[in-house]
Amino acid sequence: MKKIKLLCFDLDDTLWLSKPVIQRAEQVFYAYLTSAAPALVERFSPEALRAHRLDFLKHHPKFAHQISQWRIASLSDALTLCGYKTQSTVIAQEAFAQFIAARQQVTLFPHCEEVIRQLSKTYTLISLTNGNADLSQQPVGQYFHANYQAEHVNAAKPEPALFLKALEIAGCKPEEAIHIGDHAIDDIRGANAVGLLTIQACLKTDSPEPDALADERFNDWRELPIKIEQLVQG
Ligand SMILES: [Mg+2]
Structure with missing residues (x-):
């Protein structure tokens, strides 16, 4: 014994x-960006935003085990590329807040x-x-x-x-x-x-x-x- x-x-x-939870959280994340950052949505489809996130990690491997900070930092980078210079961090943090709240709806x-x-x-x-x-x-x-x-x-x-x-x-x-x-x-x-x-x-x-x-x-x-x-x- x-x-x-x-x-x-x-x-x-x-x-x-997990799949339906993550799909829903991704939808909530993108829906928020559609209203908060239309210029970003115009340039990045959900798939393109995901590809950008993966590419961002290649250049910033310190985020490999920091998935929350990775999502915020890569989105902030994409927002900056789309002209949201001063607001990029605030929008990225709010988008993440929406994502993570939906992530808990299991x-x-x-x-x-x-x-x-x-x-x-x-x-x-x-x-x-x-x-x-x-x-x-x-x-x-x-x-x-x-x-x-x-x-x-x-x-x-x-x-x-x-x-x-x-x-x-x-x-x-x-x-x-x-x-x-x-x-x-x-x-x-x-x-x-x-x-x-x-x-x-x-x-x-x-x-x-x-x-x-x-x-x-x-x-x-x-x-x-x-x-x-x-x-x-x-
Ligand atoms: Mg598992």
Whole structure:
């Protein structure tokens, strides 16, 4: 029998489906720009703005793990190109505020909240995301001890930093923790390399093949407590 103290959770495509959330946030972002910066919208389609953002990162690699600052700085740059010299920072910050508010409008997978609530009675829960969803703004966030984004440690999964942060905060060893996430490389391989047990979330209809290194996997949140118990029993 193993002594498990900590459960780490990925967020996007583990607690909720991310694609519709991000699509909606991108729409809100662009709609704001349509009214606040018509000259920018005239020059940049949503796709062109995305291409500009990617190109901006090539020239400013310091933003690689700072996705929020990257979006603000690249938009500010695009606004400047379109003649919004003095207002570029203000417009970029407001556009980002609209985007990030929409980014938090998620719909949890069925049974996720009740299972999280149940697990929080036994384990310390910490969320670890490469994205910029903020779980503390969600009702389900009340069950989590801490929430970390790649931006907080300036390193994204599968690098060890986020996993090590969770272990440090929970005061436990890698073998006393399970990481639960959907992504084969970022979640399963990343956590496995640090020595955590892993459970792969296979919740999307188009989920890829489960990773061979995952210790367990689930495709319905109601199965998760059983999978955890199986790992505890070893
Ligand atoms: Mg994910």
